[in-house]
Amino acid sequence: xxxxRLKRLARRAGLITAGMLLAQTALSSGALADERADLMAKHRxxxxxxxxxxxxxxxxxxxxYTAQFWQIYQLTYDGLVKxxxxxxxxxxxxxxxxxxxxxxxxxxxxxxxxxxxxGIKFSNGKDVTPADVVASFQRIxxxxxxxxxxxYNGLVGADACIADAATCTLDGGVVADEAAGTVTINLxxxxxxxxxxxxxxxxxxxxxxAPLADAGTTPIPGxxxxxxxxxxxxxxxxxxxxxxxxxxxxxxxPDGYADEIVYKFGxxxxxxxxxxxxxxxxxxxxxxxxxxxxxxxxxxxxxIKIDPLAAFWYAPMNTNLPPFDNVKVRQAVNYALDRDxxxxxxxxxxxxxxxxxxxxxxxxxxxxxxxxxxxxxxxxVGPDMEKAKALIEESGTKGQKVTVIAxxxxxxxxIGTYLxxxxxxxxxxxxxxxxxxxxxxxxxxxxxxxxQMSISQWYMDYPAASNFLNVLLSCASFVPGSDSSINISGYxxxxxxxxxxxxxxxxxxxxxxxxxxxxxVDKGFMEQAPLAPLFTPKSVNFTSARxxxxxxxxxxxxxxxxxxxx
Amino acid sequence: MTDAxxxxxPLADLPATAPTGSKNRRASSNPWARAWRILKRDxxxxxxAAMLAIIVLSSLCAPLYASYVSGTDPFRSxxxxxxxxxxxxxxxxxxxxxxxxxxxxxIGPTWGPQYLLGADTQGRDVAARLLYGxxxxxxxxxxxxxxxxxxAAIVGISAGFxxxxxxxxxxxxxxxxWAFPVYxxxxxxxxxxxxxxIVIGPIEIRADSLLLPIFIxxxxxxxxxxxxxxxxxxxxxESEFVLAARGLGIPAxxxxxxxxxxxxxxxxxxxxxxxxxxxxxxxxxxxxLSIGVQAPDASxxxxxxxxxxxxxxxxxxxxxxxxxxxxxVLSLNVLGDSLxxxxxxxxxxx
Numbered sequence: 001x002x003x004x005r006l007k008r009l010a011r012r013a014g015l016i017t018a019g020m021l022l023a024q025t026a027l028s029s030g031a032l033a034d035e036r037a038d039l040m041a042k043h044r045x046x047x048x049x050x051x052x053x054x055x056x057x058x059x060x061x062x063x064x065y066t067a068q069f070w071q072i073y074q075l076t077y078d079g080l081v082k083x084x085x086x087x088x089x090x091x092x093x094x095x096x097x098x099x100x101x102x103x104x105x106x107x108x109x110x111x112x113x114x115x116x117x118x119g120i121k122f123s124n125g126k127d128v129t130p131a132d133v134v135a136s137f138q139r140i141x142x143x144x145x146x147x148x149x150x151x152y153n154g155l156v157g158a159d160a161c162i163a164d165a166a167t168c169t170l171d172g173g174v175v176a177d178e179a180a181g182t183v184t185i186n187l188x189x190x191x192x193x194x195x196x197x198x199x200x201x202x203x204x205x206x207x208x209x210a211p212l213a214d215a216g217t218t219p220i221p222g223x224x225x226x227x228x229x230x231x232x233x234x235x236x237x238x239x240x241x242x243x244x245x246x247x248x249x250x251x252x253x254p255d256g257y258a259d260e261i262v263y264k265f266g267x268x269x270x271x272x273x274x275x276x277x278x279x280x281x282x283x284x285x286x287x288x289x290x291x292x293x294x295x296x297x298x299x300x301x302x303x304i305k306i307d308p309l310a311a312f313w314y315a316p317m318n319t320n321l322p323p324f325d326n327v328k329v330r331q332a333v334n335y336a337l338d339r340d341x342x343x344x345x346x347x348x349x350x351x352x353x354x355x356x357x358x359x360x361x362x363x364x365x366x367x368x369x370x371x372x373x374x375x376x377x378x379x380x381v382g383p384d385m386e387k388a389k390a391l392i393e394e395s396g397t398k399g400q401k402v403t404v405i406a407x408x409x410x411x412x413x414x415i416g417t418y419l420x421x422x423x424x425x426x427x428x429x430x431x432x433x434x435x436x437x438x439x440x441x442x443x444x445x446x447x448x449x450x451x452q453m454s455i456s457q458w459y460m461d462y463p464a465a466s467n468f469l470n471v472l473l474s475c476a477s478f479v480p481g482s483d484s485s486i487n488i489s490g491y492x493x494x495x496x497x498x499x500x501x502x503x504x505x506x507x508x509x510x511x512x513x514x515x516x517x518x519x520x521v522d523k524g525f526m527e528q529a530p531l532a533p534l535f536t537p538k539s540v541n542f543t544s545a546r547x548x549x550x551x552x553x554x555x556x557x558x559x560x561x562x563x564x565x566x
Numbered sequence: 567m568t569d570a571x572x573x574x575x576p577l578a579d580l581p582a583t584a585p586t587g588s589k590n591r592r593a594s595s596n597p598w599a600r601a602w603r604i605l606k607r608d609x610x611x612x613x614x615a616a617m618l619a620i621i622v623l624s625s626l627c628a629p630l631y632a633s634y635v636s637g638t639d640p641f642r643s644x645x646x647x648x649x650x651x652x653x654x655x656x657x658x659x660x661x662x663x664x665x666x667x668x669x670x671x672x673i674g675p676t677w678g679p680q681y682l683l684g685a686d687t688q689g690r691d692v693a694a695r696l697l698y699g700x701x702x703x704x705x706x707x708x709x710x711x712x713x714x715x716x717x718a719a720i721v722g723i724s725a726g727f728x729x730x731x732x733x734x735x736x737x738x739x740x741x742x743x744w745a746f747p748v749y750x751x752x753x754x755x756x757x758x759x760x761x762x763x764i765v766i767g768p769i770e771i772r773a774d775s776l777l778l779p780i781f782i783x784x785x786x787x788x789x790x791x792x793x794x795x796x797x798x799x800x801x802x803x804e805s806e807f808v809l810a811a812r813g814l815g816i817p818a819x820x821x822x823x824x825x826x827x828x829x830x831x832x833x834x835x836x837x838x839x840x841x842x843x844x845x846x847x848x849x850x851x852x853x854x855l856s857i858g859v860q861a862p863d864a865s866x867x868x869x870x871x872x873x874x875x876x877x878x879x880x881x882x883x884x885x886x887x888x889x890x891x892x893x894x895v896l897s898l899n900v901l902g903d904s905l906x907x908x909x910x911x912x913x914x915x916x
Contacts, residue, residue: 270878289875289878290669290670290687290875290876291669291671291875291876291877291878291879291880292669292878292879293662293668293669294662294664294665294668294669294671294879295878295879296668297662297664297665297666297667297668297669298662298664298665298666299665301665301666304666304668306666338645338646340646341643341645341646341659344645344659344661344670345645345670345687347668347669347670348661348662348667348668348669348670349661349667350666350667350668351668403773403774408856410687410874410875413856414687414688416861417643417688417861417862418643418645418688420861420862421641421642421643421688421862422643424641424642424862425642430862431773431774431860431861431862432860432861432862433760433761433773433774433860434856434861435760435761435856449761540668
């Protein structure tokens, strides 16, 4: 009896608590909305001026594959779904955008029916219709976007589109129902990452009459709060408010504060730093030059924002060429690396942290672990040169010639010089070659160039362990003789490949178990050491004194539209 | 025909106003002795020669400096090294401690034996690297100058002396090379060869070998020297002593060796310091662009490149090799001008 009474009391208390929480949530969201409206009234207007050393190529959101312009696409384009426009790791959450809601999978996880929101207009004034959505997916293949074969090859009909882009219809893959206002997407197999792939700018919804070729410097109308008014890669990009925009989801496409955003190209980092100090520019895309860091970090500390990135710098070692075809040599390099020194080359511990894993911290599947350190444990503590030298002796490869290929910029060249020095210390006849950043990435991928060791970086496309491990080290990612062989080490391990496939399937039903499996895969790869992780970089943003409400989204970095200058 | 006759002959081309006294005749009987007499009286020349000698000797002493004075390996990264400064042990790479603690800067000039001019971004002693860099810059400049002058002499003399189709072919090749702006040609060749090196049959020049910039720089200036050499040979070919030698039935190779070459050699020698100066600048430019001397080797150009990212906080890293280049090229130019005045009497008398 007493027990019953207690249970009843507990239930009542629970109901009251739940009611209070609901009321609080309703009140707080209402309060937030009111607060946002107040802020918008107070700070709306003005022009934000951005700067970068150079533009990032085509303005076409289905082709451009750079962090620089993906940041711009957040406020100018939308997909069916989108990464939440919120600070921190909340930015990893996927929210409905052009679609009314995120649909449940049917047909054994192979079919998704998206209900298209009504009332959304492109910046040219036309309504968004299911036909635009179908045409957009066809366009991904017709313009031969860079992720056509990796992100969207699972759509029904994608194979035919990849084989013959001009006649692509995605028949049965993306189907519109104008009457019901829906678009049905059919996959050839369940895909745990399909929403992430639909949330990136390559799956932006564009007008059905968008050109079926790279738009180049002519902006395509979008659905965002802003539209790209003009783009001259040698001068600037001008972004203005979309006159037809009406906020439909604060999570997916919030209205922005500034009336106009001007993105200037061609200024050097030094000139940009000076311009920010003088209040002429509000933010720079490029990292501040290393010899200005101490100055801006002390004199303008309040204008510096440091945020962690889901990325890593690493040194791929060609597992098919001597001496790195010997696992002991690869392990030796990992043991010998003074990762603290490398962090110093990047700007110090405030800007990077040493790592000996592939998956970055706070990332799905990441478990702190470091075998290649003086005291193996959860984190790197220091190099173990004795062990490294012993492994090199055992390998019998001492004296061989090794060339490190770096990018011809300050940080990469610095790391390359350090690696060359380290390899010399380990007994090799080492040299370093720095080649233009424009060609280095493709050069090191092509096996014909016989690159033994190089320096590269990987920044995630979306928050999934597969985006690091499967992309960088799967057997399918190794394409001998191709400039697009992102498995730069040329490492193919059938067992780990099978484990990755298992993890991707498991992610459909049990994401936690899948992440545990990814952690095993990460460890498995590091035992074989086809690459040497160097450090996890952080994003350094130096903003003008007048810029406020800086929000950093871990998926898409600084949310430009959410800052104000007025 | 003797060497003395041959070497005295250019004076026959002098205008009638040339001095004719017995002292002057003795002085001009040996152009080398005459040049030496002029040069040793010229103070700017002596100063330039002394400066050049100091730079060359210092560069040659680089290993001694690195071993016995600075005690560091200028080719190895020393990112975690510590040194004694004013009785305190300090890090060579110093993390900022102010504000947010951003940035890591190399130690500045200590004005002591270790890190006299400070460290570069790899924690290496700039002074030691400056001397090693000087060795490579001077070596490349000297050897590429030698290659350039040898090739230019062969091409210019052959074209001018043999004439006909030999002249036409060689002159057109020179025209083609001349058509390329010299820096564009040097950069293009360097970019092409820097990735794989050069392999011609059994001969292989590695991409990181000093021979690569030597070879490239040695070639690009050939037309600039070969053209005036050809012109001089054309004039010499019509001179009385050559016509006389031909009339006496002396073989062409002897005329070339004993009459033409000695008269062209003074001209080539005048080119030596001028070409060396130009070659130092072009080598530095290529190395600055990462397509000249490759790591771990150093040259003045690569050190300037290292210092480019430190211009704001550690300007000495880029300034020191820059000053070295200026002083060396200035010395070479002064020497070149003086040599020309001393060895080419027409320049003096015009």
